[in-house]
Amino acid sequence: MTDTPTTGRRFVLAARPDGLPKESDFRLEEVAIGAPGPGQILTRNHYVSLDPAIRGWLDDRPSYLPPVALGDAVRASTVGTVIASGVDRFKPGDWVMGLNAIEEYSLVTPNAYMHPIDVSQVPSPTLYLSAMGAVGLTAWFGVSEVMQPQAGQTLLVSGAAGAVGSCVGQLAKLRGTRVVGIAGGADKCRKLIDHFGFDAAIDYRGKDVEALSADIAAACPEGIDLVYENVGGICLDATLLHINHYARIILCGLISEYNGESYGARNIWQLIVKTATMRGYLVSEFVDRFPEGSKAIAALIAEGKLRFDEHVEKGIDNAYPAFMRLFDGSNRGKMILDLS
Amino acid sequence: MTDTPTTGRRFVLAARPDGLPKESDFRLEEVAIGAPGPGQILTRNHYVSLDPAIRGWLDDRPSYLPPVALGDAVRASTVGTVIASGVDRFKPGDWVMGLNAIEEYSLVTPNAYMHPIDVSQVPSPTLYLSAMGAVGLTAWFGVSEVMQPQAGQTLLVSGAAGAVGSCVGQLAKLRGTRVVGIAGGADKCRKLIDHFGFDAAIDYRGKDVEALSADIAAACPEGIDLVYENVGGICLDATLLHINHYARIILCGLISEYNGESYGARNIWQLIVKTATMRGYLVSEFVDRFPEGSKAIAALIAEGKLRFDEHVEKGIDNAYPAFMRLFDGSNRGKMILDLS
Secondary structure, three states: OOOOOOEEEEEEEOOOOOOOOOHHHEEEEEEEOOOOOOOOEEEEEEEEEOOOHHHHHOOOOOOOOOOOOOOOEOEEEEEEEEEEEOOOOOOOOOEEEEEEEOEOEEEEOOOOOOEEOOHHHOOOHHHHOOOOOHHHHHHHHHHHHHHOOOOOOEEEEEOOOOHHHHHHHHHHHHOOOEEEEEEOOHHHHHHHHHOOOOOEEEEOOOOOHHHHHHHHHHHOOOOEEEEEEOOOHHHHHHHHOOEEEEEEEEEOOOHHHOOOOOOOEOOOHHHHHOOOEEEEOOHHHHHHHHHHHHHHHHHHHHOOOOOOOEEEEEOHHHHHHHHHHHHHOOOOOEEEEEOO | OOOOOOEEEEEEEOOOOOOOOOHHHEEEEEEEOOOOOOOOEEEEEEEEEOOOHHHHHOOOOOOOOOOOOOOOEOEEEEEEEEEEEOOOOOOOOOEEEEEEEOEOEEEEOOOOOOEEOOHHHOOOHHHHOOOOOHHHHHHHHHHHHHHOOOOOOEEEEEOOOOHHHHHHHHHHHHOOOEEEEEEOOHHHHHHHHHOOOOOEEEEOOOOOHHHHHHHHHHHOOOOEEEEEEOOOHHHHHHHHOOEEEEEEEEEOOOHHHOOOOOOOEOOOHHHHHOOOEEEEOOHHHHHHHHHHHHHHHHHHHHOOOOOOOEEEEEOHHHHHHHHHHHHHOOOOOEEEEEOO
């Protein structure tokens, strides 16, 4: 890790995906690595976080971050080590986390997302991309700050077996909230109850809005006070039919809508008749408090109060199939690509 | 008005509408009028408020009020006089307002919505169904309590030429907010600017989401901070593309969605990327403060600071065509049916 490299591979956006990304929408490139100028650092990225949000960055439309440019490496959070530095506060050998790209080396000007991490405190550096990274922080601030669930309330989480959803459900359970999860398939539903401690689980596979609505009614006999929405589409529409007065819906993701024609939310009239609120949420609202959140999550994990599964695939040449697991639901935990 | 009547006509729900209501979904009935028992009053309804919300009450689905039963007179707000009373606080001859039905006489047990009104203070009793009624109150509490627009902000109002929309825009203008309205047709758009004092107006007619989006971008060069949504469908979708960070959308109505297959809100992903909030709103949240709101609106009208147009049609036999004007946009103000 101390030799300055001359070339590195990057997972590049070759074409804007139309619907579900195809393998030909990307290409692997081997490029020369430059030396950092003043204000820049060069990192060796060991692990990459593969998240549904990446899909949104591939479209050429207004969003909270600019679209990934054609020919650029695909944006992603990474954990790695500093190889060379033109910035005082980053020294060669330091472990850092940042919003970089799916590439072996990044030559970047550190922004607010780039910060040193202490890997000696955790069983694996990958924790900074999962429980202590954007995903865990999304769940942490989503629950502790945005949602603030109470004992006696019912929370419905969609995408509940996913990295954010499973963490949200566990954090809400720790506050005494009744937690119901929606997930795809019997295995994931069993895991929600046996592994993550949810009170009830609903399998959305093969169901239309009516069938899903009936399942939600059965699992939430007192209605729904809080929704943590990761999915959208028919999940959200069926959910809206069962919200209580003054319900709050935290809109964190819409993974069912990211690839192709939007189904649309057809039951938002329920927001009116229940005087309910739907609030979009991005973890970047709390960027100043990330260290506090990571610390809180690490403590819960150390105490055995929070489970966080990782699914690690190896090698940048597996970037495409690993990314696609997020959309067919075949990942078995937070999706991480190991580039080391 | 002092003779106790023996029969009265009622506008009855004959069948649940599928999409746009047909004339055959209703029928006029002449029924015997009973005398009020203890706790009941008999009213002669002189004016009926025809509102988009009525459409929602005709469907057999969960809502904030039970569906109108087949064979019952269609629910509506009315202004009239007490004919006979079994309740101490209501005397024969008193003017009252209530949530009754489209019928010449109502025999009812007064609920929280039934209250005496002082018609000597207003140019016409119809004001209690328009500016000082549910419509004006919806705008008043929507602006003063829920939305609280500020100077320097941009507010987009859909259904802006409608009774609620035109009032919302004027109330926001009084607070120094920049107000842009969306309405159907050049005449209504001209009226928004010349008559109601809006800063800009956009004609949605014949436009798809892209064309409407381009118009909104031109009319809101600094983006949209607040949305008062009465319409839904492509209006809401085009609007969502131009909201600013932390924008707040007050969801008051979805008139484009009330008749037939829902188009769905396909751009709610913008709520996430802009960390924006969409809040359903019903004026009934503020039922305890209706007298305060009516007084405030009456004062603004008396001072010439607020314009409120009424469109009055005569006779219960015109209930159907008058109601349908709400959906083809041919009403020229708050739609009122005169039964006197």
